[in-house]
Amino acid sequence: MTYVNAVFQGIILGGFYALLACGLSLIFGVMRIINLAHGSLAVLGAFITWWIVDKTSLSPFLVLIPSLIVMFGVGWALQRGLLERSLRAGILIPLLTTFGLAIVIDNVLLGVFSPDVRSLGGQAGAVTTTSWKVSQQFSISALGILILAVAVAVLGGLSLFLRRTTLGRAMRATAQDSDTAELVGIDSRGVYARAAGIAVATAALAGVFLAIRAVVEPSAGPTQLIFAFEAVVIGGFGSLWGTLVGGLILGVAQTLGAQINPQYANLAGHLVFLAVIAVRSGGILAAREGTA
Amino acid sequence: MSLLSVENLDVRHGLLKAVRDVSFEVGEGEILALVGANGAGKTTLMRAIAGAHRPASGRVVFEGADVTAMPAHRRVRAGLALVPEGRRLFPDMTVEENLIVAGANGRRGGAWKVDTVLEAFPILKPLRFKRAATLSGGEQQACAIGRALMTNPRLLLLDEVSLGLSPIAVEGVYRSLHTLIDGGATIVLVEQDLARARKVAQRIICMLEGRMVLEGPADRLTSREITEAYFGLGRVQPKGAPA
Numbered sequence: 001m002t003y004v005n006a007v008f009q010g011i012i013l014g015g016f017y018a019l020l021a022c023g024l025s026l027i028f029g030v031m032r033i034i035n036l037a038h039g040s041l042a043v044l045g046a047f048i049t050w051w052i053v054d055k056t057s058l059s060p061f062l063v064l065i066p067s068l069i070v071m072f073g074v075g076w077a078l079q080r081g082l083l084e085r086s087l088r089a090g091i092l093i094p095l096l097t098t099f100g101l102a103i104v105i106d107n108v109l110l111g112v113f114s115p116d117v118r119s120l121g122g123q124a125g126a127v128t129t130t131s132w133k134v135s136q137q138f139s140i141s142a143l144g145i146l147i148l149a150v151a152v153a154v155l156g157g158l159s160l161f162l163r164r165t166t167l168g169r170a171m172r173a174t175a176q177d178s179d180t181a182e183l184v185g186i187d188s189r190g191v192y193a194r195a196a197g198i199a200v201a202t203a204a205l206a207g208v209f210l211a212i213r214a215v216v217e218p219s220a221g222p223t224q225l226i227f228a229f230e231a232v233v234i235g236g237f238g239s240l241w242g243t244l245v246g247g248l249i250l251g252v253a254q255t256l257g258a259q260i261n262p263q264y265a266n267l268a269g270h271l272v273f274l275a276v277i278a279v280r281s282g283g284i285l286a287a288r289e290g291t292a
Numbered sequence: 293m294s295l296l297s298v299e300n301l302d303v304r305h306g307l308l309k310a311v312r313d314v315s316f317e318v319g320e321g322e323i324l325a326l327v328g329a330n331g332a333g334k335t336t337l338m339r340a341i342a343g344a345h346r347p348a349s350g351r352v353v354f355e356g357a358d359v360t361a362m363p364a365h366r367r368v369r370a371g372l373a374l375v376p377e378g379r380r381l382f383p384d385m386t387v388e389e390n391l392i393v394a395g396a397n398g399r400r401g402g403a404w405k406v407d408t409v410l411e412a413f414p415i416l417k418p419l420r421f422k423r424a425a426t427l428s429g430g431e432q433q434a435c436a437i438g439r440a441l442m443t444n445p446r447l448l449l450l451d452e453v454s455l456g457l458s459p460i461a462v463e464g465v466y467r468s469l470h471t472l473i474d475g476g477a478t479i480v481l482v483e484q485d486l487a488r489a490r491k492v493a494q495r496i497i498c499m500l501e502g503r504m505v506l507e508g509p510a511d512r513l514t515s516r517e518i519t520e521a522y523f524g525l526g527r528v529q530p531k532g533a534p535a
């Protein structure tokens with residue numbers, strides 16, 4: 001039963017990783033940029049939300065609305081102001097740009113909020129304290145179910161959006177061939193900026209859930225980036241459903257590792273990540289699904 | 293007033309001057325064929341007209357408005373559509389999605405819908421939900437032309453629609469094009485097959501090393517004149533340029 005519990009907790013953790021990673025996957029799928037600032041942007045979203053909650057005492061779930069809008073704008077501006085230019089200089093420059101951006105965000109957060117850890121758990125209401133005990137070793141937390149449901153909804157919603165909406169189709173067309181997308185009337189710059197906005201908003205959503213579930217600190221970005229990156233690579237770069245699968249595998253690997261020894265949690269995740277790269281460098285779903 | 297006018301256009305690839313001082317006009321309802329050897333600059337010229345490649349100097353005027361600085365997607369919305377060389381379908385999208393995405397982003401208020409395109413290119417009907425990458429060359433070309441039509445163009449630019457197609461597929465594509473032409477479409481097309489270019493077009497422009505070396509009505513130019521201009525055999529001086 002303890003292992004059943006570990007797998008179950010892993011699935012919930014994996015839902016969080018999938019939520020954290022889908023924006024990374026989207027930016028890579030559409031723009032071919034590996035956004036090394038993704039983790040830091042998630043943490044930035046958490047801090048913006050924490051700051052508003054601190055000032056207004058509103059529920060973090062309510063404050064999510066303005067902070068996701070702000071973070072969409074941040075992503076949009078980031079693409080227009082920074083990434084668009086660096087993309088023209090080849091593939092290495094965007095990588096360096098986002099790396100530098102991550103450092104800037106981390107240090108700004110450190111300067112503004114001090115190195116203390118913060119949590120939104122206390123303000124999130126009953127959802128953080130409610131849980132159902134199935135047996136002695138197995139309990140289901142309401143927050144875990146909520147995170148998993150949000151992750152599936154966001155990834156499913158994104159997938160539907162890409163397949164069924166005008167903007168979504170324009171995004172896929174631009175991802176596959178931006179030059180030709182322009183030739184059928186698609187404003188590829190606008191599409192890129194909106195894709196970046198959506199990606200950064202989902203990162204912020206994950207960051208807020210991190211702060212509700214546990215704590216965030218200004219230096220948390222790089223660790224979150226690594227988890228997101230591993231989830232994306234395990235599932236196959238550029239495939240959203242792959243990212244969900246990758247997140248779940250990573251989450252379960254970590255909780256099973258922790259079952260053996262609490263210190264093995266991250267190690268087990270890294271090992272699964274390395275094993276997937278060694279066996280299938282394209283990721284698990286890579287061959288089955290196309291770009292975005 | 294002509295629909296399109298290209299004025300003293302110079303287009304470069306880095307230091308290479310691919311199009312040099314090209315000027316011509318296209319009137320409403322006209323079919324113009326652009327011929328020339330490999331590397332003559334036809335594709336570069338078409339892409340510059342469509343906005344996919346910024347010219348170094350000169351102007352592109354469409355419906356009386358200077359569109360030289362306009363990005364490609366806005367030219368499409370104004371009614372200028374290019375069927376690019378090599379077809380360039382969105383490979384992971386279905387035939388229908390390729391059409392829909394163009395329809396949703398192109399010029400508003402035209403007759404072309406998915407159904408009318410499928411009517412005009414019946415070979416696409418059974419392929420509607422197939423991924424574009426799985427289509428044969430001829431099917432892809434039909435889809436590429438259909439995709440351009442979905443943007444409801446006032447001027448259609450076709451870059452080598454017969455490239456890499458079987459003779460039967462070429463016939464099929466041109467049969468559909470003739471339906472368009474009979475409907476009064478305005479078309480600039482690049483065609484390597486001189487005989488076909490003369491048959492389909494009212495006017496022919498021949499390019500050599502980036503310059504226009506011959507221009508005239510298709511029924512008055514002899515095939516010998518065109519061939520000589522095509523290979524640059526020196527009989528014809530570049531139009532408007534001192535020797």
Ligand SMILES: Nc1ncnc2c1ncn2[C@@H]1O[C@H](COP(=O)(O)OP(=O)(O)OP(=O)(O)O)[C@@H](O)[C@H]1O
Binds near residue numbers: 329331333334335
């Ligand atoms: N992307 C590019 N980068 C650099 N040079 C290019 C590029 N595209 C074309 N060129 C060069 O520009 C010149 C004109 O090429 P272009 O493709 O316009 O000719 P074309 O008439 O369309 O030839 P083809 O009949 O082979 O299609 C050629 O010398 C070609 O090598």
Ligand SMILES: [Mg+2]
Binds near residue numbers: 334335336377
């Ligand atoms: Mg060409």
